[in-house]
Amino acid sequence: MTTATKRHGDRRISPVFLGIVAVMAVTGWAVWTDFSASPGIAVFLFVTSAWIVSLCLHEYAHARTALHSGDISIGTKGYLTLNPLVYTHALLSIVLPVLFVIMGGIGLPGGAVFIERGRIRGRWKHSLISAAGPLTNALFALVCTAPFWLNALAGVPLVFRFALAFLALLQITAAILNSLPVPGLDGYGVIEPWLSYKVRRQVEPYAPFGLLAVFGILFIPEVNHAFFGAIDAILRGLGISEAETYCGQDFYRFWQTSDACQAFVNR
Template identity: 25%
Template sequence: MEQIFLKISIMLVPALLAVTVHEVAHGYAADRLGDPTARLLGRLTLNPLRHLDPVGTLALLFVGFGWARPVPVNVTNLRHPHRSMLWVALAGPTANFTLALLSALLLHLVGLIEGLGLAWLNVVTHPISLMAAFSLYINVILAVFNLIPVPPLDGGRVLAAMLPIRYAAMLMKLEPFGFFIVIAVVFFTDVWHNLLGPVIIGLVAFFAGQQWSVVEAVIHFLFSRG
């Protein structure tokens, strides 16, 4: 039980921040491009309670990826609906990649501080290092996962925005079934093992650099069954 609480203490803040910033980025981009829906509904806030999906949050903590309640976007309010959705869709993964980069920088900074040999600082630097490592990992996961080109994921909306309107409309007909398609592909094919997993680990290792061993140890601790 103590180990479970330790894992949750490492994961909770980075996970909540990752999904919250993702959704706020969508809403902010939409607001800037002409649709005030998210702002009027009070969704342009970093208060995670306004964005949480209970099932998605549990999945994030126990499976390694999850989701929040999508920020509503009224496409017809956008100044250039077809083209603007590209930027609205890209805003979420871009925000996660930005958080991943900031987490990596924090991880490197903590590594430099710990390299000074000031043992009395470990009580502060050690938990920050663990949370920064998980933040890097979870933000890369969310960015890559959401770029899968199947609606309603962001990648599907990006693809639709890049297609001619006729073909975009055909693609968006998949939206009611898209989530089930993605789950089926991730859990019942080798796509995660052979493609998504290596891409995610490669990006995390690239961002982490010399701190990769720290991230690897944190991932193993959090998701091992032992």
């Protein structure tokens, strides 16, 4: 009976995660209804909480896929509760991704869940576990962009529309960047099982620095311009204009909101 209760508790959604979802819902309502005296603060809280929710779902996808692939230790680690506080690297998993959003408007999840790979047999399973995270971000992006490409935005407040556009940008950048075959990112985890043992050993020491290396490279003006040009092209294909994502980020950074986007809303 104790074991059954414990297993049920291992999979029960954490109150911490539910609290973050509640913040997302309340601040989303505040943005929608223009309830807040400062819409920028409401946008900041809404997008940040939604981004953390997506990070939790990203890591949950890794954990759930690993569980079904043979790592039965996943449940006892608390990963199935969606609680971000149980992640192996809270700094990489929550703090740095949020800082990346604030500093550069880049969605880049970090590695978090510890998977006992020795319990899992089959290279395809290992690849699928790594791919599950970016695929979750891609699905989240589809949800965020659906109102745009379905032309279902009639009557939607502009500020909420801007916030949703910026959140979509974060999800798309997260899906693409985390799919890069760079050590430490999920894209490398997809191809790693297919590499020789010698290559894996040579690459292993660089894994802790892959995330920071990608972020650093994106600060090179030419790379940054080319990357976000491609992101803007994808968003345009999904019905989101560059102006909408720009204003979404502008409101998100409420401490430096420009008059242009505010004037556009007030027209």
